[in-house]
Amino acid sequence: MLLKAALQLGDRADHLTEKSPLLGAIPELDSMAVVTVITLMEEQFDIKVEDDEISADTFATVGTLSSFLANKLAQ
Numbered sequence: 001m002l003l004k005a006a007l008q009l010g011d012r013a014d015h016l017t018e019k020s021p022l023l024g025a026i027p028e029l030d031s032m033a034v035v036t037v038i039t040l041m042e043e044q045f046d047i048k049v050e051d052d053e054i055s056a057d058t059f060a061t062v063g064t065l066s067s068f069l070a071n072k073l074a075q
Helices: 002-007 010-015 031-045 062-074
Strands: none
Touching (some): 031 062
């Protein structure tokens, strides 16, 4: 899982669901970690994420982040 690797969540990542909150709920997800997650997505899935495509809503939950990625991959 991308979040597990980027945030070094260990076994805690096994308990994440689509509805699991991210920003504000996972202390490891700070501004630098957001950049790391985006960079990993770009590298792993060969996509380009523009600054104006993401907001706090993108990182609201695991589901919103997954939806964002799915939309990027469908383009």
